[in-house]
Amino acid sequence: xxxxxxxxxxxxAVAARAAAQTPAPAAPAAPAKADTTKLTIGLGxxxxxxxxxxxxxxxxxxxxxxAHPWVFSEAATMIYGSTHDTxxxxxxxxxxxxxxxxxDGLSAYLYGGFDRDRFAGVVSRYQEAGGFSWKAVATPVDLxxxxxxxxxxxxxxxxxxPSESFVAARAAVTYKRMLNKTAFAQEALExxxxxxxxxxxxxxxxxxxxxxxxxAISLKVxxxxxxxxxxxxxxxKTDRILTTxxxxxx
Numbered sequence: 001x002x003x004x005x006x007x008x009x010x011x012x013a014v015a016a017r018a019a020a021q022t023p024a025p026a027a028p029a030a031p032a033k034a035d036t037t038k039l040t041i042g043l044g045x046x047x048x049x050x051x052x053x054x055x056x057x058x059x060x061x062x063x064x065x066x067a068h069p070w071v072f073s074e075a076a077t078m079i080y081g082s083t084h085d086t087x088x089x090x091x092x093x094x095x096x097x098x099x100x101x102x103x104d105g106l107s108a109y110l111y112g113g114f115d116r117d118r119f120a121g122v123v124s125r126y127q128e129a130g131g132f133s134w135k136a137v138a139t140p141v142d143l144x145x146x147x148x149x150x151x152x153x154x155x156x157x158x159x160x161x162p163s164e165s166f167v168a169a170r171a172a173v174t175y176k177r178m179l180n181k182t183a184f185a186q187e188a189l190e191x192x193x194x195x196x197x198x199x200x201x202x203x204x205x206x207x208x209x210x211x212x213x214x215x216a217i218s219l220k221v222x223x224x225x226x227x228x229x230x231x232x233x234x235x236x237k238t239d240r241i242l243t244t245x246x247x248x249x250x
Contacts, residue, residue, distance in 0.1 A: 036066040042220055044245025056081040056089065058243045069101035079241065091241075092116040105135040109149070118158055120239055121232030125155045129170055140178065147172040151192060157232040166200065168192040182212040203227040210247060220247040 042060040057080045064073040074096055081089030097111035109132070115125040131149015138144075148171050155164045172190040179185060186208045194200035205225040212218045224241040231237050 033068040036064075038062070038064045038066075039250040040247055041250070042245055042247045044243055053084050054082070058245060071097075071099040071101075071107075073097045073099070079243070088119070090116075090118055091120075099133065105138060107133045109133050109147070117239075120226070120228070121158045121235035123156045123158055125153065127154075128152045131170060142178075143174075143176040145174045147174075150195075159232070166197070167195050168200075168202075169195055182218075183210060185209050197230075199230055201227075201229040213246070216249050218247045218249070220245060 040062045042058070044056075044058040046054070046056040048054045058078065060075075060077040062073070062075045064071060075093075076095070077091070077093045079089055079091040081087070092115070094114045095111060096113075097109060099107045099109045101107050108130075110130045111128075113125075113127040113129070115122060115127075129149055129151035131147060133145060133147045136144045136146050149169075151168045151170045153164075153166050153168060157164070170190070170192055172188070174186065174188040176184055176186040188204075188206045190204040192202040192204075203225075204227075207223045209221045210218045220243075222241075222243045224239075224243075226239045226241075228237055
């Protein structure tokens with residue numbers, strides 16, 4: 001029995017030593033984040049007849065495909081207005097953008113944009129930009145995003161003439177505040193100073209208030225300010241646009 005006990009203790013000691021030298025099994029890898037697709041569509045319409053005939057129509061959409069660490073997004077807006085069959089507002093905006101997450105909260109971005117606003121003197125403006133984006137504050141209630149980069153611009157003005165081309169710096173800040181689980185207010189400010197001509201400065205501001213009417217439909221009020229310190233000859237520096245309508249999330 002003594003010999004059996006000694007052998008048993010020896011076997012347990014060897015087993016314990018082997019167990020100590022055997023690496024622990026690796027923890028299961030975290031599941032990959034699922035791809036996400038988001039689509040919103042906004043519509044607004046005002047029409048009158050009788051003593052006056054006025055039609056104003058606005059349309060907007062936003063699309064994002066998120067495949068971590070990539071985000072591919074698109075945004076478009078259109079505002080059309082006419083009075084007695086005479087067009088008095090004709091604006092179009094298109095943006096295609098790609099973001100790549102470098103680290104939590106920090107991303108690099110590239111985008112291409114197109115603008116047309118003949119009533120502000122712009123037949124076409126193309127913009128190609130790149131830079132970095134940082135989520136300085138990201139909580140369930142508040143989201144503050146800062147962006148910095150450079151943008152190449154090509155612009156054709158009303159009245160013909162050669163196309164203008166210039167490089168501008170780009171600084172932008174976006175703040176979103178959740179008012180409850182679904183309603184929110186958002187402010188986006190973008191500053192674009194020409195790197196060669198300091199007087200050529202553009203500032204864009206957009207304020208949005210979104211309140212849900214159902215799980216998929218919301219009421220949206222937007223107020224846009226566009227400032228151009230050197231507008232085309234004969235045009236004002238500032239445009240202000242107030243839009244209302246419904247927004248559908250799909």
